Amino acid sequence: MKRVIGIVMLLLAACTTPYYPAIDNPEINVTVTDRDIISWIDQRLVEEYYWLDEVAEVKGSFNRNVEWEGYLASALQQLTTNSDDSHYDQQGRRLFYSYIREVSSTTSRAAAKEGYGIRLYNAVVSFNSGDYGFLVDYTFPDSPAMKAGVRRGDIVCTINGSPINQDNYATLFNSIQTNTIASLRLGLMRQVVGEGESAEYSVALDKGLYAETPLLYCDVIDVEEIDMRLGYVVYTSFDRDYDDVLHAALRSLAERGFDHLVLDLRNNIGGSVDSVVELVSGLLGQQYEMEVVCELRRNPRNQRSAAPTVCRLKNVGYSLDIDSISIICSENTASAAELTIVGLRGLGIPVRLIGTQTEGKNCGMDVARRQIGSTMLEYAPITFMCVNGKGFGDYGDGLLPDEGMTVTEDNILGKRDKYYPMPHSYWGDTDNDIALRVLVAALGGGSEQSTTRTTVDCRELLQLAPDVTLEREASALYHYVE
Numbered sequence: 001m002k003r004v005i006g007i008v009m010l011l012l013a014a015c016t017t018p019y020y021p022a023i024d025n026p027e028i029n030v031t032v033t034d035r036d037i038i039s040w041i042d043q044r045l046v047e048e049y050y051w052l053d054e055v056a057e058v059k060g061s062f063n064r065n066v067e068w069e070g071y072l073a074s075a076l077q078q079l080t081t082n083s084d085d086s087h088y089d090q091q092g093r094r095l096f097y098s099y100i101r102e103v104s105s106t107t108s109r110a111a112a113k114e115g116y117g118i119r120l121y122n123a124v125v126s127f128n129s130g131d132y133g134f135l136v137d138y139t140f141p142d143s144p145a146m147k148a149g150v151r152r153g154d155i156v157c158t159i160n161g162s163p164i165n166q167d168n169y170a171t172l173f174n175s176i177q178t179n180t181i182a183s184l185r186l187g188l189m190r191q192v193v194g195e196g197e198s199a200e201y202s203v204a205l206d207k208g209l210y211a212e213t214p215l216l217y218c219d220v221i222d223v224e225e226i227d228m229r230l231g232y233v234v235y236t237s238f239d240r241d242y243d244d245v246l247h248a249a250l251r252s253l254a255e256r257g258f259d260h261l262v263l264d265l266r267n268n269i270g271g272s273v274d275s276v277v278e279l280v281s282g283l284l285g286q287q288y289e290m291e292v293v294c295e296l297r298r299n300p301r302n303q304r305s306a307a308p309t310v311c312r313l314k315n316v317g318y319s320l321d322i323d324s325i326s327i328i329c330s331e332n333t334a335s336a337a338e339l340t341i342v343g344l345r346g347l348g349i350p351v352r353l354i355g356t357q358t359e360g361k362n363c364g365m366d367v368a369r370r371q372i373g374s375t376m377l378e379y380a381p382i383t384f385m386c387v388n389g390k391g392f393g394d395y396g397d398g399l400l401p402d403e404g405m406t407v408t409e410d411n412i413l414g415k416r417d418k419y420y421p422m423p424h425s426y427w428g429d430t431d432n433d434i435a436l437r438v439l440v441a442a443l444g445g446g447s448e449q450s451t452t453r454t455t456v457d458c459r460e461l462l463q464l465a466p467d468v469t470l471e472r473e474a475s476a477l478y479h480y481v482e
Contacts, residue, residue: 030065033373037068040370040379041100045075047303049098049381050363051082072100072381084363084396085382090469097474098365100379112209115179117143118150121423124169125155126465132164133157133189134173137267137423138236143210148203150188153423157200158187166468173470179207192425192432214239214271217264217427218249220256226444231258231320234427235279238271238336243278250282251318260443261320263340264328266355266421266435269475270335273311273364273386280343281313285321288313292389293343296364302383304366309384324350326443328435329401330421334359334475339386341399346388352442354405354435356420360398362386364477386477405442407434413441419464 030038042062045055062075076082076096086096121135134156139146158164159172160183175181184205193199217234231253235246253261261283273296280293296309327341338358344351365380387393404412407420417424417434425432430440 030067033375034066034068035064036372037100037375037377038064038066038071040372040377041068041072041075044368044379044381048298048366048383049082050299050383050385051079051085052299052301054079054081068100072096072098082382084361084385087359087361087475089471095474097361097363097476098381099474100377103369103376103378112211113179114207114209115143116145116176116184116205116207117210118145118176120156120173120177122470123422124164124173124465124468124470126463127157129163130165131157132166132169132465132468134164134169134176135423136188138216138234138427140210140212141216144205144208145203147208148205149201150186150203151426153191153425155189155191156186157189160185161187169468170470192429213242213245214268215242215245215249218253219428220253220258221428221430223430223440223443226440228259228443229257231256231261232264232428233262234264234267236267237269238273238275238279238340240272240275243275246275246279247282247316247318250320254318254320260324260326261322262326262328262436262439264427264435265333265337265340266328266330267332268334268337269332269359269473270337270361270477272336273309273339273477276336276340276343277311277313278316279340280347281316282318283320283322283325283344284313284347284349285319286315288347289315291347293347294339294389295387296384297387297393298384322349324352326352326354326439328439329353329355329358329399331356331359331398332421333399335361335364335477338362338395338399339388339477342386342388342392342395346390346392352405352439353399353401354407354439354442355401356406356408357398357400358395359475360396361475361477362393362396380476404446405438407438411438412446413438 042059046052046059049055058078061078064071066074073096076085076098085098086094088094117140119137121137124132124134126132136150136152136154136156138152139150164172185202186205187202189200190197214235214237216236217232219232221230221232223230233249273294277293290312292310293313294311296311298306298308300306325344338361341351341353363382363385366383367378367380369376369378385393407417409416415434420434424434430436
């Protein structure tokens with residue numbers, strides 16, 4: 001499952017008598033559409049793929065007598081130098097970041113959607129009864145689910161009166177994620193129960209319009225025990241369609257004032273390089289205008305553009321003027337999110353990382369769309385590597401939390417959460433969100449301040465269901481080429 005990431009047309013560089021195997025030697029056992037799409041795949045691999053040197057050596061062995069959907073992955077599997085173009089799932093399968101897929105010609109992520117606005121965490125939990133539960137990872141702002149009071153960390157126990165089990169969990173999970181279930185009545189358990197709240201509750205939801213904005217939360221949190229005001233922003237993808245929403249939120253923080261900024265990227269799998277520039281430009285002052293936040297470096301033999309793309313900060317009309325920042329991360333933090341971290345560090349901004357090691361995706365793709373026959377396609381092969389303004393780009397193994405700031409092992413509090421980043425509480429909960437709790441301790445001088453906790457932890461009732469996981473969305477770092 002991958003995100004739709006926008007429309008861009010690549011103007012392919014002209015060259016003299018190029019050799020594209022699927023064009024010069026078409027197979028007779030595939031359809032005309034398959035042949036033409038495979039030819040386009042070959043063309044960009046030969047001209048632009050970051051590891052195009054090895055493609056040139058082995059392209060003759062690619063099996064082109066296949067349907068187009070499986071061709072790209074089968075071709076890339078034959079390369080040995082392109083390890084950065086992949087990650088492995090829990091079953092040990094190699095999954096490539098490069099992709100080609102059919103898309104709608106009218107796709108717009110910023111368009112309002114009709115549905116419930118619930119995003120579930122990519123796993124299930126099991127109860128002693130043998131039934132399953134779905135964890136609410138988050139709800140979208142102004143969605144029916146948020147308006148009904150459903151919040152991050154809640155557990156869906158029943159759907160339309162029926163329990164969730166081994167036989168129906170996959171169907172029910174996907175029907176909620178895709179808003180295809182006709183009506184929705186949820187029985188839920190609240191993991192962290194505050195004063196006046198019940199551990200169990202139910203809601204009946206009607207479909208409504210909402211936007212799948214990546215800006216899930218933006219507020220100033222008063223943390224009395226350390227006498228600090230934290231600006232807290234939860235951002236799940238770098239989507240150019242929502243840059244204006246991001247800027248409006250950051251402006252509001254600048255107007256309200258805060259002592260320290262926290263950027264929560266634990267669910268951020270990446271997105272547009274241009275949006276990284278927008279975010280960092282809003283965080284820093286005018287003295288950083290035109291400074292290099294990153295470079296996109298391509299193969300010197302890239303036939304479209306061998307020169308690096310230099311990304312510079314700009315004046316966006318306001319600035320938070322931060323001199324340091326704390327960023328919450330996890331294994332789901334990737335691509336553009338990681339580039340934000342190394343980009344800030346390259347500009348000399350101290351970045352404290354809290355959470356777990358990030359994914360480690362320091363490469364990206366130039367995205368193109370083309371209609372072949374009746375099929376509209378989006379094609380994104382890996383075409384560049386990323387470095388920050390100081391030339392650092394060696395983070396293919398991921399970025400580590402600062403010393404004492406990990407949350408799955410003993411930290412400055414001597415506490416750990418082995419299930420992180422599974423949602424445990426609502427956004428901004430400095431008492432029960434382990435990452436925020438560790439951060440508050442660090443800001444308070446390295447130890448936990450005395451505080452009165454009135455919530456109840458229900459996690460002991462739960463355990464991860466064995467051998468049941470669902471695919472997460474693939475990370476992406478992409479660049480628009482006009």
